[in-house]
Amino acid sequence: MSKGKIIVVAVRDENHGRIAMQRALHLSQSIQDQIYLVYVERFGQWKRINELLMPSAEWESQDSEDQAWLHKLSESVDTNGPSINITVLSGEPGSTIAEYASQIDADLVIVTSPRTSQAREIFIGSTALRILRTATCPILVAGEQSADSYKNALVAIDINDAGQRVAHAANTWLPDSTINFAHAYKMPQEGQMRTRGAVSDEDLTKLREFVRIEDEEKLKSYRASFPSATIHMEHGHASSVILDFVLRIRPDILVLGKHRGTSKDERIFGSVTQFLLYHCPTDILLVP
DSSP: OOOOOEEEEEESSHHHHHHHHHHHHHHOOOTTOEEEEEEEETTHHHHHHHHHHSOHHHHHHHHHHHTHHHHHHHHTSOTTSOEEEEEEEESOHHHHHHHHHHHTTOSEEEEEOOSSHHHHHHHIIIIIHHHHHHOSSOEEEEOSSOOSOOOEEEEEOOSSHHHHHHHHHHHHHOTTSEEEEEEEEOOTTHHHHHHHTOSOHHHHHHHHHHHHHHHHHHTHHHHHHOTTOEEEEEESOHHHHHHHHHHHHOOSEEEEEOOOSOHHHHHHTOOHHHHHHHHOOSEEEEEO
């Protein structure tokens, strides 16, 4: 009997938990899979204090009410589907979830992203990015819109090992989706060349074409591995090129590699990953 996948569903309330659970059930491919509903209490130390001050029977009753929606969520799943486990932890949500996922050797972590831009910025600046910086498995950031299935996927790829990992993750988690690869090409130090006037516009156009042909040749390995996929290439910065493809192709999900820079880079300069987390209207599967 083949070993099922382990999916961690990070939940913070019943509504977002239902959305994340929907994604988990859609991505689950076997009854051997295990889904862990993980709720992190931010103020675990206050719970321990209350346990000392409040009679045990009274505390157990309050604790039961606080977690009733978790049990309700788990009981809403078809009994013939994957097994559902409930885990309640204490600590800072981002690092706690990432650490727990590592401990149980999770194959995927699912989190939901708030709808409003301000809440989304706060969330992505804390919980999501802290999970991304340390998690060793893919992270699905689910929006609040309905997503009954992922029929059309846009997979952002680079011509390196990271690009191969992203393509492999798409094949693993989205086996029935139509795959569109998106690649942004750009000549190294092009901006400096333009600023210094080192090359003419005509020569710059020729150099860009050379880079495009070179990258297209390297992308043949993707064409061989995914013969039914469509490859889209465009010149420009990766973040704007990929977002443009998202708006044109309108996929159900975007798959891309996570930013590998430092937290300082992310705070000050931004990154492709962080930009798309803020602005992409679809679900995003981030691959370490």
